[in-house]
Amino acid sequence: MSWQSQPTNKSVLAFNKNKIHEGNKGLAIDHGKVEVKVDELLSSMTLQQKINQLRGLQVQPIDGLYYAGGDDEIGIPPFKMVDGPRGARAGKATAFPVAIARAASFDVGLERRVGFAMGLEVAAKGGNVILAPTINLLRHPGWGRAQETYSEDPFHMGAMSVAFISGAQNHVLTSPKHFALNNLEITRFELSANIDERTLHEVYLPHFKRSVQEAAAGSVMSAYNKVNGVYCGEHPVLLTDILRDDWGFKGFVESDWFLGTRSTAEAINAGMDIEMPAGFRYTDEKIQDALDNGELSSEIIHHNARHVLYQKIAWNLGEMVTPDEAVVECEEHISLAREAAESSFVLLKNDNVLPLQDDAGIRIAVVGDLAETINLGDRGSSFVTSSKVSTPLQGLRAYIKNAEIEFFNSGDDFQGLAKFDVSIVVAGLTYIDEGEFIPTQQQESEGGDLARGGDREFLALPELQRSLIEKVAKASNKTVVLLEGGSAIQVSDWLASVDALMMVWYPGREGGSAIANVLFGDVAPSGKLPVSFPLSMNQLMEWDVHALEVNHDLLHGYRYLDHHGHEPQFPYGFGLSYTTFTLDALQVEKDSGSFRLVVSVTNTGTVAGAEVVQLYVECLESNVFRVPRELKGFGKVNLEPGETIDIELELVDADLKYFEPANNKGWVLEACRYNFQIGTSSRDLPLSSSWKFDGEDWQPI
Ligand code: BGC
Numbered sequence: 001m002s003w004q005s006q007p008t009n010k011s012v013l014a015f016n017k018n019k020i021h022e023g024n025k026g027l028a029i030d031h032g033k034v035e036v037k038v039d040e041l042l043s044s045m046t047l048q049q050k051i052n053q054l055r056g057l058q059v060q061p062i063d064g065l066y067y068a069g070g071d072d073e074i075g076i077p078p079f080k081m082v083d084g085p086r087g088a089r090a091g092k093a094t095a096f097p098v099a100i101a102r103a104a105s106f107d108v109g110l111e112r113r114v115g116f117a118m119g120l121e122v123a124a125k126g127g128n129v130i131l132a133p134t135i136n137l138l139r140h141p142g143w144g145r146a147q148e149t150y151s152e153d154p155f156h157m158g159a160m161s162v163a164f165i166s167g168a169q170n171h172v173l174t175s176p177k178h179f180a181l182n183n184l185e186i187t188r189f190e191l192s193a194n195i196d197e198r199t200l201h202e203v204y205l206p207h208f209k210r211s212v213q214e215a216a217a218g219s220v221m222s223a224y225n226k227v228n229g230v231y232c233g234e235h236p237v238l239l240t241d242i243l244r245d246d247w248g249f250k251g252f253v254e255s256d257w258f259l260g261t262r263s264t265a266e267a268i269n270a271g272m273d274i275e276m277p278a279g280f281r282y283t284d285e286k287i288q289d290a291l292d293n294g295e296l297s298s299e300i301i302h303h304n305a306r307h308v309l310y311q312k313i314a315w316n317l318g319e320m321v322t323p324d325e326a327v328v329e330c331e332e333h334i335s336l337a338r339e340a341a342e343s344s345f346v347l348l349k350n351d352n353v354l355p356l357q358d359d360a361g362i363r364i365a366v367v368g369d370l371a372e373t374i375n376l377g378d379r380g381s382s383f384v385t386s387s388k389v390s391t392p393l394q395g396l397r398a399y400i401k402n403a404e405i406e407f408f409n410s411g412d413d414f415q416g417l418a419k420f421d422v423s424i425v426v427a428g429l430t431y432i433d434e435g436e437f438i439p440t441q442q443q444e445s446e447g448g449d450l451a452r453g454g455d456r457e458f459l460a461l462p463e464l465q466r467s468l469i470e471k472v473a474k475a476s477n478k479t480v481v482l483l484e485g486g487s488a489i490q491v492s493d494w495l496a497s498v499d500a501l502m503m504v505w506y507p508g509r510e511g512g513s514a515i516a517n518v519l520f521g522d523v524a525p526s527g528k529l530p531v532s533f534p535l536s537m538n539q540l541m542e543w544d545v546h547a548l549e550v551n552h553d554l555l556h557g558y559r560y561l562d563h564h565g566h567e568p569q570f571p572y573g574f575g576l577s578y579t580t581f582t583l584d585a586l587q588v589e590k591d592s593g594s595f596r597l598v599v600s601v602t603n604t605g606t607v608a609g610a611e612v613v614q615l616y617v618e619c620l621e622s623n624v625f626r627v628p629r630e631l632k633g634f635g636k637v638n639l640e641p642g643e644t645i646d647i648e649l650e651l652v653d654a655d656l657k658y659f660e661p662a663n664n665k666g667w668v669l670e671a672c673r674y675n676f677q678i679g680t681s682s683r684d685l686p687l688s689s690s691w692k693f694d695g696e697d698w699q700p701i
Pocket of ligand 1: 083131381
């Protein structure tokens with residue numbers, strides 16, 4: 001398991017689960033007391049008052065806040081919900097690097113701090129619920145909202161989500177979304193994600209379960225799409241059987257906006273507690289009709305209103321103190337945004353060109369319009385703007401003391417680049433290429449430009465970006481490419497012509513200064529890919545951005561690539577540093593209910609750096625289909641040159657189980673052979689330890 005690093009003595013770094021949960025108010029709820037209070041309150045409420053709890057209050061947000069279910073007459077405060085996954089979308093706020101960038105840091109302690117800061121800013125804006133994190137599994141890297149989510153891997157996703165929620169819930173409730181299987185953008189309102197029970201529980205839901213059970217998320221937002229033909233907003237199996245009955249969820253469910261609630265009685269009966277952003281299906285009239293014709297009962301209204309009031313009481317919502325606005329974009333949050341960006345960059349290629357030296361006489365060309373563009377990510381519901389944003393060009397200019405920098409925009413003549421020691425090309429994608437799909441008309445009516453977003457049909461860069469890189473590489477002595485974007489990009493057509501490549505994602509308000517710090521080596525890059533970069537789309541599953549039905553199975557991402565024996569361009573978990581590391585001396589001990597794995601990590605290079613140790617499990621001799629390997633633990637460690645640290649990971653037996661729907665068996669720990677593999681990417685796993693389970697006991701083999 002992966003938790004905030006916690007030095008236990010000089011040389012062992014264990015990953016401490018308790019630390020991550022510190023201050024999470026959701027985990028401190030005294031359920032016994034809340035039960036009594038909520039029943040007392042409900043017994044004094046009329047049916048109409050209960051109905052009023054079940055819907056949002058306005059179509060448009062007020063200062064970024066979406067209100068739901070307030071009732072002044074009886075002293076019930078409203079929820080005030082604020083988007084979203086990269087900061088508080090209410091006026092100006094700290095725009096953090098997008099979630100997928102933060103996931104590349106593989107640093108749960110850092111993600112907890114980011115969640116804490118975002119939660120605080122949402123509270124300072126007057127909000128009490130943050131509409132984040134987005135935790136839909138990245139089934140295909142072309143998904144338009146890939147940047148909002150964390151990973152193609154459910155274990156990685158769960159760890160980041162638990163960290164974010166625990167941080168944010170020091171201040172406000174969270175709302176992991178979109179429940180469930182929302183992983184195609186353009187057709188999201190109609191698409192049916194079809195899935196078998198095993199795949200659902202093993203791959204697409206574990207991170208939701210952990211968010212609810214380990215981090216006590218206060219609410220869950222349902223998805224627009226259908227699952228197996230039924231809209232998620234009226235899906236009794238998802239909203240009631242799984243979420244409440246199996247997982248014991250005590251929060252409320254709100255629908256995704258406008259088209260997330262498709263019916264009145266079906267949705268209410270299925271367990272959709274709040275229609276957002278306002279009552280279209282949950283109007284007094286429609287609810288009354290459904291009560292009159294027997295489709296709805298007053299008990300179910302009571303039941304759902306109870307879910308809503310439960311959290312209001314548990315969180316003492318009426319007494320929540322609004323922090324001073326001065327916390328918004330405060331120095332601490334700005335430097336946290338920079339740290340998050342620095343930790344997120346993934347160095348993918350480096351032929352002796354990085355880090356750069358800030359020496360007198362060195363001449364650097366910075367090339368490409370994106371170098372001076374504010375590129376924070378998409379402009380859908382997660383769009384956050386800051387009062388100031390550091391672009392790559394500004395960051396580099398502010399950094400240098402001795403070197404010389406000249407800027408060339410994308411249309412310039414590049415003949416002169418040969419005069420420079422190195423060219424840094426900033427290339428990639430913007431909100432036009434990918435993101436939440438905002439139809440052109442809506443953007444125009446809101447005064448925006450022709451933003452589109454949506455899914456990417458192809459993973460290659462747009463033609464202009466590709467030819468920019470090619471032209472610069474031809475004309476330059478050395479070429480460094482910084483790639484902006486929210487997911488995997490196909491680079492095979494031009495990679496060989498450049499000397500270095502670093503994925504910088506959408507790096508947030510401090511992106512430029514973080515880029516300078518990493519390019520000049522003040523900080524070594526330490527990010528690892530949270531999504532496999534294929535050589536070409538042929539290596540991946542079929543991808544149709546207009547599909548109305550998509551079949552899900554156990555294979556996607558690195559699971560699919562490994563199963564089919566495809567060698568990707570860059571595997572999941574891969575990333576270089578300015579130094580080198582070795583792993584050795586793996587020791588594995590069996591404890592009750594878990595394994596304790598200790599491995600020595602040494603920095604064998606000449607500069608300080610951080611490495612992410614990754615644990616994958618192979619299950620051999622199984623009687624059911626198993627994917628080749630799955631991530632089940634990770635930990636990140638900072639090391640000085642020459643330094644060795646032992647790091648300890650915990651692997652719980654429960655994470656070795658598979659889901660068996662036949663005969664209602666559920667989670668099964670199968671008697672077979674398990675191989676624990678340790679390394680620094682999903683394709684570089686030098687250490688291993690094999691264990692056999694005979695149904696009762698474990699033996700090393
Ligand atoms: C998005 C949600 C978002 C909501 C409110 C929807 O379109 O799918 O993620 O929280 O809008 O802005």
